[in-house]
Ligand SMILES: Nc1ncnc2c1ncn2[C@@H]1O[C@H](COP(=O)(O)OP(=O)(O)OP(=O)(O)O)[C@@H](O)[C@H]1O
């Protein structure tokens with residue numbers, strides 16, 4: 261039976277809430293002050309602590325250090341009036357969630373159910389950790405470099421909580437895979453995981469895609485339409501390429517996150533939603549803010565828990581295990597037993613991988629098709645080590661840039677020059693540039709519209 265601690269000095273409120281907690285199958289202890297709470301926790305550490313912000317001998321947050329050695333405790337703050345700032349500060353300090361008074365019964369019940377499921381998740385995370393030691397993988401994520409081990413630690417820590425997650429990394433580093441893993445290791449795993457690529461939906465449609473619309477709300481809206489938020493209800497919404505979302509929608513998104521409700525376009529009532537957001541971008545988020553592509557307040561709200569994925573060239577130790585895993589996959593599906601030669605593996609380990617894991621996977625597949633039994637360097641379409649020290653990129657051609665050029669101009673020139681040096685091969689250009697093919701198409705379209 262899960263065990264809860266409820267700390268509040270308002271006796272009537274405490275008794276009412278205690279009743280709800282017991283009904284959901286929890287054993288419960290109550291306290292009216294920090295001092296009482298500390299004594300109670302000393303006797304038994306709860307699975308869930310519900311703690312009022314203002315207590316006679318201090319604030320609820322002062323109780324957090326008591327749970328320092330017990331990361332599995334859900335710490336929920338109860339506040340009379342929650343400002344965004346106070347909530348963000350509290351979440352940063354380690355508070356798992358917060359409730360506002362008067363307490364919404366549905367929300368508290370959902371929260372209690374989640375705590376009951378958590379034990380199961382902690383067992384699962386423990387088994388993933390031992391798998392990592394043995395096999396070098398954490399769920400679907402392959403790699404045992406220290407950089408990836410640090411990423412797994414972050415995932416294991418944040419997944420079971422309700423916090424938003426912000427994944428940042430170059431194209432092909434595995435951002436979407438990380439988002440899925442966070443979902444799989446959360447209490448929402450049996451609910452939907454819905455992914456929306458903000459860069460791939462036209463600006464005209466994106467608002468109705470995200471928030472839904474009522475019938476007749478605009479020309480062509482001949483049926484009511486559920487938005488991504490509603491479809492992801494109870495689960496996780498993955499907002500990919502967040503910086504591509506139009507700014508006015510970023511304002512609306514922030515509002516949804518703050519109020520926990522959405523309103524369909526043309527709708528009249530607010531729908532309560534329970535969705536966890538995992539956002540991703542392959543840009544530097546601070547730079548995106550400076551460039552006016554991402555709202556500072558949204559970044560602030562979403563990056564309560566940032567996860568930075570290292571590029572593959574910074575974890576070369578993982579290249580071999582990733583390549584072998586990809587080859588094993590292909591061997592299994594084709595019924596073959598092809599192997600890498602030692603020289604081929606060396607070549608792979610030395611490649612800079614501008615397109616990261618995606619590039620590696622595609623390249624192994626090409627080599628697999630080309631090779632008969634052994635995959636040797638001849639079958640590898642990657643250049644060998646460059647004696648001129650040009651970094652192995654393109655053909656050593658250079659771009660001269662005047663100081664004073666805008667970042668957008670430089671980006672455009674680099675993209676067009678790279679494309680030229682790849683004879684117009686967009687896939688290769690995108691891989692060299694370290695961006696997705698989709699992003700490259702979007703940019704090229706933009707340039708077309710400018711001229
Ligand atoms: N650590 C990893 N282990 C196994 N497969 C991986 C890993 N990282 C990435 N991949 C695989 O590489 C490919 C690219 O990963 P993913 O789509 O998650 O990248 P991304 O960071 O979202 O890229 P983009 O910014 O271009 O959208 C996928 O096929 C994914 O399954």
Ligand SMILES: [Mg+2]
Nearest residue numbers: 432435436500
């Ligand atoms: Mg992606």
